[in-house]
Amino acid sequence: MLASNVKQFEQLEETLLACIDKARIFTEPAQLLAYGTDASFYRLVPKVVVRLHNANEVIYTLRSCAALNISCTFRAAGTSLSGQAVSDSVLITLSDQWRGHEILEQGHKITLQPGVIGADANKYLLPYGRKIGPDPASINTCKIGGIAANNASGMCCGVAQNSYRTVDSMQLIFADGTQLNTADNNSVSRFKMSHPSLINDLKDLCEQVKNDSALSKLIKHKYRLKNTTGYSLNALVDYQDPIDVIQHLMIGSEGTLGFIKEITYNTVIEHRYKASALIVFNDIETACQVVSVLAKLPVSAVEMMDGRAMHSIADKPGMAAFIKQLDLEVGTLLIESRASDLESLNQQCAAVMEAISNYTVKESIEFTRDPSVVESLWAIRKGLFPAVGAVREVGTTVIIEDVAFPVQHLAAGVRDLQALFDQFDYHEAIIFGHALDGNLHFVFTQSFETESEIVRYSDFMDALTQLVAIKHKGSLKAEHGTGRNMAPYVELEWGKAGYALMQKIKAIFDPNGLLNPGVIINESSQAHIENLKPMPAADDLIDRCIECGFCEPVCPSRTLTLSPRQRIVLYREMKRSEQSGDSAYSKSLADTFQYQGIDTCAATGLCADRCPVGINTGDLVKKLRSLKYQQFAPIARWTANHFSTTNKLLNVGLKVNQVAQETFGSARLNKASKGIANLSNNGVQRWSAEVPGANTFKLKSTFNKLHGQQNDKKVVYLASCSSRSMGQQADNKDQRSLTEVTSSLLAKAGFDVIIPDNINDLCCGQPHDSKGFFDIAKQKSAQLETALWEASEHGKWPVLMDTSPCAKRSIEAFSEETVQQMQVVEPSLFVLNYLVEYLNITPLQEPIMLHITCSTRKMALDKQMLQLAQQCASEVIVPEHIECCGWAGDKGFTTPELNSAALSPLRSQIPNGCTRGYSNSRTCEIGLSHHSGIAYQSILYLVDEVSS
Known part of the structure; x- marks a missing residue:
């Protein structure tokens, strides 16, 4: 980069800081590489990436770039395939503040901000029997801004229901920062007065096309087909009002003409x-x-x-x-x-x-x-x-x-x-x-x-x-979309007259050529083979990644550090630099990757469910952790071999916490904890009022083989190590431990309970697996499998695990033969399959929050968990955009910022009058309680309360 360019971008960064938080302006090389990558096979690394919250910040950024003659590119979800969302200058991305929507006319219209995921728009419309017209294959990931800017279609929408045909109105921001609301007559009048030359130029283009019969005929022919090559020239044939022309030219313009701040669609019917x-x-x-x-x-x-x-x-x-x-x-x-x-x-x-x-x-x-x-x-x-x-x-x-x-x-x-x-x-x-x-x-x-x-x-x-x-x-x-890949061939398809028309359109809207240069209009005949993305071998676990970004919406760390796609991008670059012998660069990347890539990854594997080729980025992270944590292997082995003692020590710590809270109060403890954490540079875990006390309930079998009871309703109850140790937080209304509540519920349904022998030594191995101690985790899992096999009399009785993560881990780790013959069940499914028929349920007449854990989602039991909650309460709210809470075993203690980022949308979605939440993971419930302001407990508490 030339020194003058360096100065320009330094000046831009300084200017942006006057309006945008430093935390949302990225200039660190590793982050620029990671954030700058999209789904295409092109690689451009931006000089600055900004994550913007609102329209004022967009306007400020556009004007700041224009003042310094710096180009910029808009990015929504980055799922585009043709190179239209990469930049070697300024990349403008959207924060989660752009998710607003409004249902109009009983669902016949919907207004959407550009950060709304396409599938979410359809979810909002479902109660009305409607949907948006565009239905791209990436609809579970791509965002409305990208759908409109690329005129994305799909399997069903054809040319009749795409964005061009179903757009009702738009709010736009132009290159000079001017706004236009096409549905607001006052806004339209102001725009016509402030931009008379733009309006007149568009009128002239419409007249030009009207008078050129050959060009008009070509345009009409092209748009009988699906066509996103170049600009939407049909706007010049289909409309005469310049505002209508502007609105429809923006569809498919790939961010080269302006920014779509908001779009209102005419929706289409969703047949039942x-x-x-x-x-x-x-x-x-x-x-x-x-x-x-x-x-x-x-x-x-x-x-x-x-x-x-x-x-x-x-x-x-x-x-x-x-x-x-x-x-x-x-x-x-x-x-x-x-x-x-x-x-x-x-x-x-x-x-x-x-x-x-x-x-x-x-x-x-x-x-x-x-x-x-x-x-x-x-x-x-x-x-x-x-x-x-x-x-x-x-x-x-x-x-x-x-x-x-x-x-x-x-x-x-x-x-x-x-x-x-x-x-x-x-x-x-x-x-x-x-x-x-x-x-x-x-x-x-x-x-x-x-x-x-x-x-x-x-x-x-x-x-x-x-x-x-x-x-x-x-x-x-x-x-x-045209992007960079087909830009050299736009003139081939449209001819000189059609291409000249597109060049004029670009000049009218963006006279300085600063919006997404090189996309659609590109003078280089080699643009499709320039700036190609390297795909070096890195690890068998991730080498098949195509960097599509389908994984990103479900990643709990995506707003804090990196998404799975971005982790893979950085890791590939680390391996490439190692192979090329650039040790200094490789070390710099590795230092960044330690926190950004490894420490803040929840390693839940939700990314694998969204990945077209099934890549679990968490598996790579756990593999890398295994290398980092080898020095602690003796400690991990000791805890595994003395698991009962480890649990007792944890129990003592929880009792101390309980006494301290009763003695000093939450406020004083919290203040002291923050001070210690700051002094230790967050090396010492922060305390919170939601940390539970100790569990003092003693588990006992109610079934004695020696006495040969005839009850055929029996269950092996494996209480997780967390529920065996942890009681409740101090202000929970129901102070019973999960083990006591589960025992109560099983007794209420008339089940005899079998507690495995030496239960305090048993663990599914999840804590060790998440740290990369795979052999130790396998050892604990095998020990548990043997104990449960014996306790269930070789699969005769079902096994209830009271937390979902333990059930998932066990089902995956146990032998295929055991899993086929022994029913290992998590709480919600156990209640539905085994208990409901023996219970009288009177639903709560109040709203409740429901957190569906990542382990439940991975086991495809989210519908069953919701079904159970809906049987027990009149209103169940599953908050949007929270697929995983980010607690991730003990990350809530060691890396609390991950938990905070993952749950940032939670509190605002809790309705007035809602005072309780439910889930099925004891540790997750600590973070959920902390970040929601209401108490979260196991869903078994809810079932026990409403049943008789």
Whole structure:
């Protein structure tokens, strides 16, 4: 970087500090690399990253950049694939303050801020039977700002329900910091007065297009297809009012024309009834003929997959047996029909099958509403992208492109693409897509490590663009946005007149060229092969990561330090620098990574559930911790071998805490604790009033084998080590320990209780596993498995574990044979499956908070836990945006800032009159109580209170 540039960015940082907290301005190299990475295969490292809270900060940042002639790029979720969300200058990201929404007109409209995740918008609309039109595959991660700015579509929305067609109004911020609310007449009037030249220039462009019949015809043809190549030129044909033109040009502009502060959508109906079918034809040609027929019938989605695509998932669990027998020539259609009532749905499905009966069908699974079958069918489609990603060679990246052909060209387009893959040796490439729109995705793997590989990719792109845009008159980008990857080919698709129009649009809105330069409009013919992202081998646990960012919404540390994607980015860079011999840089990264990557990772594994290729970044972190903590292995081994003594020592400590609190009071203890923590640079754990007292309840079996009771309702009760040690915090209304409450509830339901022998020596191994002491954890787990096997009489009686993390750990660690024969159950499922039928439940007539732990989510028992809570209380609130509390075993004590960050959205979601919360992890409940201001206890307390 030139010295003048360095000075510019230093001056910018100083300017920004006048308005933005230092904690939200990032200039440290490792953070810039991590935060600057998106899902594309391009690598640009920003000089400054800012995380902004509100519109005033956006305006201030834009004006500060303009004053110094510094460019900037907006980033929402960073799931875009074409390089439109990376920057080597200033990257503007959004904090969680941008999640606002408002339901209008009984759900027929919804106003959304750009930080709202797409799936959350649909969740808000669900009670009204509505949804937003766009339905991108990344909807569980991508945000509204990105959906609108890229005109993202998806399987069902086509061209009729995308953002362009369903936008009602917008609030915008332009390059000069001016705001416009297109729904507010006063705002519109002010804008027209302050920006007359912009308004007049747009009027001139509309007139220019109107008078150019060839250009008008081209634009109309292009937008009969899905098309996101370049700017939305259809705005100049479809609208004459400059404000309407502005609003629709912003859709798909990829942050190059301004910032979308807020968007109001006209929503679409979410049909209650759905059915799916899978139909396999002998060849692509037949499948495409059927698509043309289906386009006239009541189907909402038709996904086409070529033979290679079906072959790629044939060996995956749950696939129909016939898939393995299919040859590479087949064409497969996955069809969905939707209706508001069951009779209509059945009629629609019958009409579709009747039309298909005119063609030769090779294999089929006819229309079904069975949830498990439907899920398995869509698992085929969803599994295609990861199927390629999972088998790629280390060092390669996965490239997914999307094009659109006129439907009448679809079969020829597929065949031409297949020939192109063979020509350029992309033999692993697969084709699938949204057939009703002629929109095809293709996935292949690519290395950029050698010049010959880069040339191969470039030559392929040259051939591809000629094939799609020239031969078949299709769209080079159908829904993924132009970005950098297709920028050199925009003129090829649109011609000189169309491209010149786009250049004028860019100049009108951004005369200084400071908004996301190089995206859509890029003068370099080599832009698609410049600034390529390295993908070095780092560790088998993470080498398959494609850096898509799907993991980020569920990560408890994402606002504190790093997300799983960002951890992998930094770790890869560490390994790359090691391999290149740059020891100073590698050490600097390692020093940063210790806290950012390792210490603040909860290692819950929720990221694996969202990852397309199933990567658990927590496994890498635990592996790295095992190296760090080896010096403490003797201590860990002693605690494992003397577990009963360890628990007694913990119990003594809790008793001391209880006495101290009673003697000195919470306020004085808290003040003293803060002082000690500050003096020790947080080396000494902070005390809080929610730290519990000691558990003095003595567990006893109520079943004696020697006396041979005949009661067939028996349960082995394994109280976790935390619930055996911990009582309640001082101000909890119910001061009974969890072990006492559980015993009470089991007795109430008429169950005899079996307590395993030597229970105080037993542990699932979770505390040791989380620190990376894998052998010790395995030892404790094996000991527990043996004890429970004996106590349950070889699986005759179910095993209740009173905390969810212990149940999850045990199910994963025990032998397959044991798990199959011995029922290990966490609290909610045990109550539902074993106790409810023996209890009379009178629900609480008040709201309660429910925290569903990460272990419950990992076991896919979140619905069951919610179901139980709803049986016990009139109103159950599951707070948004909290997938994991971040307590993570003992992180709540050792790294309290992780717990604080993870639970930051909690307190504001507790309604007036709500005084209690429930969960199923004793340690998690400490942090939940601390950060909510209300008492959290096990859900078993709730069940015991409302049942008789």
